[in-house]
């Protein structure tokens with residue numbers, strides 16, 4: 001059984017897709033050990049509570065400095081003995097010691113087709129604003145392993161989504177979630193839980209069946 005820790009910051013629709021996936025069998029061999037938010041008000045915490053999942057807030061505001069927050073975050077994750085950390089709309093810049101301790105065991109969902117519209121400053125609605133500003137006709141979402149860079153780790157899966165005339169950042173964000181994110185992230189967790197993929201250099205490959 002893969003034990004996952006899901007890190008969130010906001011609404012938690014990706015968390016909900018994971019909760020539903022575990023409940024309906026789209027994700028197998030997986031247990032959500034804990035949900036951790038850096039934001040006390042995140043609706044994701046309520047989603048976890050409603051599903052009977054352990055949830056806690058580890059906020060930088062409750063610590064004197066970043067180093068103390070980083071230690072608390074690492075301790076919270078370590079204490080739930082997670083095999084995999086899933087960043088599902090998590091806006092915290094992860095401490096390097098966490099990335100090192102969980103090398104190749106952290107995944108993130110990003111709302112664009114990496115390497116487009118990613119890196120520093122590309123988070124949340126900003127990604128979709130930039131997509132619309134640039135006028136690309138196709139965007140999408142990417143699930144990737146997390147390394148020390150911003151959105152630079154090995155890519156697990158991607159899904160394209162059409163950009164339409166008249167889109168606002170909010171409309172486009174919703175379409176990317178519905179058509180891509182809510183499927184990609186549960187599927188990636190299921191692939192990891194069932195040992196279907198592995199990392200080879202900067203590539204993620206599928207095991208031959």
Ligand code: GRF
Nearest residue numbers: 010011012013014089109111
């Ligand atoms: C999603 O668009 C995700 O790709 C990005 O942040 C957003 C989080 O949404 N990293 P939610 O909290 O899962 O609803």
